Amino acid sequence: MSHKIGLVGKPSVGKSSFFNAATMNDVPEGAYPFTTIDPSVGEAYVRVECAAPEFDESCTPSVGFCNGGVRFVPVKLVDVAGLIPGAHEGKGLGNQFLTDLNEADVLVHVVDFSGETDIEGEPTEGHDPRDDIDFLEDELDMWYLDVLEKGLERYRSGYNGEEKNVEEDLAEQMSAFKTNKDEIKQVILGLGLGLDPEEWSDDDKADVAREIRKRTKPMVIAANKMDKPVAQENFAEITSDPDYDHLSFVPASAHAEKALKKAAEGDVVDYRAGDDDFEIVGDISEEQEAGLEQIREFVAEFDGTGVQAALETALFDEMGAIAIFPGSANGRSDTQGVFRDCFILPDESTTEDFAYHLHSDIGEGLLHGIDCHSQRQVGADHVLSHRDVVEIVTTN
Numbered sequence: 107m108s109h110k111i112g113l114v115g116k117p118s119v120g121k122s123s124f125f126n127a128a129t130m131n132d133v134p135e136g137a138y139p140f141t142t143i144d145p146s147v148g149e150a151y152v153r154v155e156c157a158a159p160e161f162d163e164s165c166t167p168s169v170g171f172c173n174g175g176v177r178f179v180p181v182k183l184v185d186v187a188g189l190i191p192g193a194h195e196g197k198g199l200g201n202q203f204l205t206d207l208n209e210a211d212v213l214v215h216v217v218d219f220s221g222e223t224d225i226e227g228e229p230t231e232g233h234d235p236r237d238d239i240d241f242l243e244d245e246l247d248m249w250y251l252d253v254l255e256k257g258l259e260r261y262r263s264g265y266n267g268e269e270k271n272v273e274e275d276l277a278e279q280m281s282a283f284k285t286n287k288d289e290i291k292q293v294i295l296g297l298g299l300g301l302d303p304e305e306w307s308d309d310d311k312a313d314v315a316r317e318i319r320k321r322t323k324p325m326v327i328a329a330n331k332m333d334k335p336v337a338q339e340n341f342a343e344i345t346s347d348p349d350y351d352h353l354s355f356v357p358a359s360a361h362a363e364k365a366l367k368k369a370a371e372g373d374v375v376d377y378r379a380g381d382d383d384f385e386i387v388g389d390i391s392e393e394q395e396a397g398l399e400q401i402r403e404f405v406a407e408f409d410g411t412g413v414q415a416a417l418e419t420a421l422f423d424e425m426g427a428i429a430i431f432p433g434s435a436n437g438r439s440d441t442q443g444v445f446r447d448c449f450i451l452p453d454e455s456t457t458e459d460f461a462y463h464l465h466s467d468i469g470e471g472l473l474h475g476i477d478c479h480s481q482r483q484v485g486a487d488h489v490l491s492h493r494d495v496v497e498i499v500t501t502n
């Protein structure tokens with residue numbers, strides 16, 4: 107039941123490199139477009155500060171691992187094929203790409219900030235990464251608009267009988283986007299539109315499509331290839347451009363992350379994924395040392411390689427997910443030990459949602475929860491916060 111994070115972007119921006127760095131997989135990478143054709147799914151991790159030390163406990167994670175008080179909780183990462191302009195009309199790998207992307211709960215848009223690949227992923231110089239950011243949003247919006255138009259057609263044809271209801275027809279047509287009629291109605295009314303789509307202009311329709319896309323495809327931008335000076339210049343410029351204020355950017359170097367993980371595997375460095383420093387522990391050549399020292403400067407300046415940070419910003423900040431530890435209020439550990447699990451739940455999850463997440467029987471038998479930090483009882487509809495430790499009390 108782990109969450110799925112999708113890596114998207116035009117060809118040759120470094121999606122597969124990012125994927126390999128995060129998952130330590132070995133899918134092909136290449137300086138030519140469409141190196142990746144079929145999506146690969148791998149296991150990556152998001153970091154959560156472990157709650158066990160706060161209870162003077164040690165933890166024995168059932169999945170993932172804990173390193174120096176940092177829990178690495180598994181998530182699924184999907185490396186999809188590159189997207190080029192016109193994908194919604196089937197260009198490049200077209201609709202297949204869009205279908206793959208739809209399975210993700212949240213997206214990391216990998217952008218080549220060096221500007222050394224053009225919009226189709228071919229080598230160039232001086233390309234403005236803003237064009238990539240715009241085009242991906244536009245492409246998604248046009249895809250949503252196509253589906254929205256089909257929903258409007260359904261409405262016009264009276265698909266759902268005499269009682270015409272636009273939000274219901276749209277919700278049915280757009281169900282693959284994991285939206286529903288309440289959300290669609292909210293969007294329509296929020297844009298100041300009425301519920302009769304015959305009165306909407308083309309711009310209104312585009313606005314509705316865009317707003318639904320924004321809500322259903324939370325996204326963070328991984329500004330990749332930041333190990334190149336030209337990428338750093340572009341980053342400074344774009345992150346201070348007011349037109350891009352609404353987006354969150356994480357500076358990243360998939361190359362740096364991969365180099366560190368490889369070096370750690372070979373016992374050359376002591377490196378914990380996501381950290382802003384590492385220790386050289388093996389015998390290395392001068393050349394290797396110089397390379398590692400360059401990476402050290404990078405991670406010190408950008409607070410890590412950005413690979414972990416991009417995944418976590420996507421899941422926790424953009425999607426609003428929270429991590430919950432099942433706990434026991436009296437501190438007693440059972441035979442299986444405490445703090446075995448750390449679950450990632452959606453935004454606004456309640457005690458009851460958590461109980462059902464554990465098991466439907468637990469959900470059905472729920473009496474109340476106990477917030478283990480405060481030792482207070484919490485009701486079924488109490489909204490949980492990130493890193494809460496909760497005991498569920500049931501009738502059975």
Ligand SMILES: Nc1nc2c(ncn2[C@@H]2O[C@H](COP(=O)(O)OP(=O)(O)OP(=O)(O)O)[C@@H](O)[C@H]2O)c(=O)[nH]1
Nearest residue numbers: 117118119120121122123136140141142188360361
């Ligand atoms: N300098 C630098 N180059 C990178 C980085 N990440 C990827 N690259 C290079 O960018 C090129 C494309 O990388 P891929 O990972 O194959 O890109 P992709 O987005 O998966 O490409 P497609 O599968 O064709 O869509 C390769 O030559 C990589 O070595 C990085 O962090 N820094």
Ligand SMILES: [Mg+2]
Nearest residue numbers: 121122141142
């Ligand atoms: Mg690829």
